[in-house]
Amino acid sequence: MTAIFEVEKQQQKLRQWIDGNKIARRLTTTDHKGVGLLYIQAGAFFAIFGILESILIRLQLGSPENTLLTGAVYNQVFTMHGTTMIFLVAMPLLIGLANYIIPLMIGARDMAFPRLNALSFWFFFLGGLLLYSSFVLGGAPDAGWFAYAPLTNGQFSPSHGMDFWALGILMTGVSSTVGSINFIVTILNLRAPGMTLFKMPLFVWQMLVTSFLIIFAMPTLAVDAILVFIDRNFGAPFFLASMGGDPLLWQHMFWFFGHPEVYILILPAFGLISEVIPVFSHKPMFGYGAIVYSGIAIGFLSFSVWAHHMFLVGMNPIADMIFSLDSMIIAVPTSIKIFNWIATMWGGKINIKTPFLFAAGFIAMFIIGGLSGVSLAVVPIDFQVEDTYYIVAHLHFVVVGGTAMAIITAAYYWFPKMTGRLMDERLGAAHFWSTMVGMLITFFPMHLLGLLGMPRRIYTYQGGLGWDLWNMMSTVGMGIVVLSTLIFAWNLIISLRKGLPAGNDPWNAQTLEWSTSSPPPPYNFAVIPTVHSRRPFWDQKYPAESEVKNEPVDQGADADIARTFVSQGAISPIIISLGLMVTCYGLVYMSWAIAVGIVFMFAGIIGWVAQPNTSEAKK
């Protein structure tokens, strides 16, 4: 008995220390806004490395036969560039934004599983650190972010780099899968009264579809990563032809994940754009239903196109044609969205502020990326341009011109809500135009380079093939992109310090998150509103004549109780994640650290289960 009392006393002491320490509070937060900010800050942190890697790549390729980087170093850099940008930047930033905004958008007080939310963050962040530690522990992974077998086998990749890759991917994969379960339960169960599925904001819809994609696609990657780990460390023959295995098994499983992955990257972006365009056009989204159904269609179809990444492996031509057809079909729901966005603008009264600029830029760039994507579905064309810079051009137009621009759009859009301050519009415009110019100069010539025969993933090239000028141009463009990113960083910094006060609703917006203060209080809503339409906040501001203006009722005993809500926070997610990280290091070196890590994880799980619930986190 005394022992338990002692443990409780220690827990209370720890709790008091944490409550008194600002950084400890932020790290142990389980509040969706806190977790969302952690995701965003970590994503921005890894983005610095991802951008550094792309700078190194462009500096090396800016001139033929350059000797800035050896092949061995370059291969680590481009592998980490892809892995970082996809798993440690784009996904966390999107999930972080979703974490922050979705409960507010649906009128909830938090995610359904707050501690699980924090756990997702720590798995991702420590998984990223695990991955990056490989640089100083014998070399980073260097078999490409797609890690084709048998190059990843111990025979051809003797350093521990690929082990770090497999385990890092596993940690981040678990993070996203767990996070997606959280989103699905939250979105399906915690919507405000009256908010049917077809009254949800479109960003919530796209995140719902995305979450389903994640839980069906990520485990495939996880299994692939486990198999390659077993191949490398226990001599299993899964991917080794000489032992009866097949390298194509890796590819099929990888791309079965990999293609939905790119829709995981773009569907939330579509959702973000679908929030911004209506607000700044002062109109509802044109064809809300079509946006919803096309998102669902894309979700389903994305599982049927994976082998368009494998047109060259010698599949039966009938298989080629089926995947080609599906890849073209999936272009239809995508183009519907583009026309609907333009139709939303049409006839509106467009307030051209920075979020709108970037949203328009997204559409402009994504049209290009989407068109090059359609050309790739044409199998004979893909036969020529696969594995060339044409593909690099396509992917960067959709991921940078698409996903990254959407993330930036959301940053400008929700910065006032999260911080209570406005960002500078002139710096925003400068950021926008320099980004557009920089991106076009960096990535458009790459279409040409592919057509001129330049393969991808090469650390150097000989001069005189007609590639020199375009490579140099692309490198110059990269410089412009870096400058524009610095403008963005500067804007963020000074706006945080002395941006003008934003108020609740700086953009005259339409959805529930804008009805809260900026930043929102810990409890989000004193009284959960009842929703009657797709634009509940808009209706409060512009009610129909027949309606009495619906003053938000935030008086009453329930409201007072709600205002006392303080999110509890937890350290067990950190303990469990640290335990997993230690286990992963143990697996890399096959050492006793595995046991230590498992013990840590168990301790964290016990702490989790035993933690008393002292928060007022009720609906």
Add this chain to the structure above:
Amino acid sequence: MKNFRVMTGLFFGVTFSFLLSGCEGASSTMLPVTTSGVVISNLMWIVFGVAAVVFVVVETLLVISILKFRHKQKDPLQKADLPEQVEGNQFFETLWTMAPAIVLAIIFALTVVALQTVINPPQDGSTAITNANMLNIRVTGHQWWWQFDYPNLKITTADEFHIPVNTVVMVSVQSADVIHSFWVPQFGGKIDVIPGHLNYTWFKATKTGVYNGQCSEYCGEEHAEMKFLVMVDTPEDYQTWVKSQQALPQDVLGDAATGKQIVLTGVCSGCHTIRGTSAVGKIGPDLTHLASRKIFSGGVLENTPDNLKKWLTDPSAVKPGTIMPKLSLSPDDITSLIAYLETLK
């Protein structure tokens, strides 16, 4: 307003000149020299043309809607000033669902037709030079060089191979280690080279000349330096080449003889083959007719005595990661070695 127009005009102008410059360059897919390569480049022009039209139409709609409906009135607008709150329009939504679908259906039809032409070699065959109806070449991808065998002709070579013009060439590809990809941009599509799989491609070149090839699937440290050349010869030149490749090396005297001894008694014969000698190693490229080639070492170096010297002195300095070890040879030995290799025409 003016800025938008200037930027848009600049963009289109620059884009157009970009596209035109695709028509140059020694490895350009837009300058095909095979029958299937031409089919693909024609299809590219069609698809890029359609894409350009769609691009112009949609981007113009985007730009016009922004310019036409931008509004400087200070937010928040009064209710009376709000634009019409249109939620949708069945006609237009149907239109822009059907239109892309129809365009894509047409493109898919073109895809199917082109794919059949590109995948299947022509049934009628072509004037064959050799005894076989078609020329068969077996390509083996190694980290980081290409091996070429002509099984019917008993020829083995590396880094470059010859084919006669206007002949259907059947190529089978296999890998000795990891996944590579066999690609000659001016010939047409590439084919992946996968351990445990035997893949096929074919081409019929219609123009003589020398064409660049390069590995197109990331295969490790020196993927960038895994190149090859294809020589498309007239039938007469091709026969000359075949005969010289089939011939065994002559006897040698003097410094070259010293070099030959180094090869046969040293580590070289463990990895390399020189037909007609006791060097029968299968790990590195066949050197029987090394001196007949323009390039060596996976296409990285031009085949000159100076480059041979660089390579033999320290292979890893030229191509880090190569499995060819540093030979413990004196500079004199290397000179003799080069003298011998130069006789292997």
